[in-house]
Amino acid sequence: GQQLNQSPQSMFIQEGEDVSMNCTSSSIFNTWLWYKQDPGEGPVLLIALYKAGELTSNGRLTAQFGITRKDSFLNISASIPSDVGIYFCAGQGTTDSWGKLQFGAGTQVVVTP
């Protein structure tokens, strides 16, 4: 299946800085999801977005569903060491069945003190 274009591929940031990453697709999505994966573990759902323009926060995380329904971004404010990990975007297209998601390649976040 088609993979989403996720950028940047990796980020090296200092503790306290803000982080921003995004995903784009050539097709329209009904749902955008953002996951975080710690080393050697499975991804954990951070935020789910369901309609164009929606802006949702979860603590220091904020994500938005793009107006065109073809993109989404995730922001992390005031990063801390435990924010280290790989962040994946995932989307459900208009013809995909429930739970059958397309995934971006991930953004590796490294936080230095």
Add this chain to the structure above:
Amino acid sequence: DGGITQSPKYLFRKEGQNVTLSCEQNLNHDAMYWYRQDPGQGLRLIYYSQIVNDFQKGDIAEGYSVSREKKESFPLTVTSAQKNPTAFYLCASSFLEKLFFGSGTQLSVL
């Protein structure tokens, strides 16, 4: 605790050997999935099952097989036909559009 349990955490396969990865869930979800993850890449769908006794091929099903005899269980067999099996394998179940993942199995070739 409700969740998805994958075992073993680490598995080694010899040349020509079939190996089976276990996945059990107690979330009462109908749908279950197997994904393969290679370093620096996103997740690729191997097989999925939306109901007991039924399953469909994903994007990279060649060299893999599955069964779904019980709602709670969705084991994945990596056959000898899979020539590049070294990867991190993730099992998931879903409620509507949300996927919930197990902690993964790292498969390596001896």
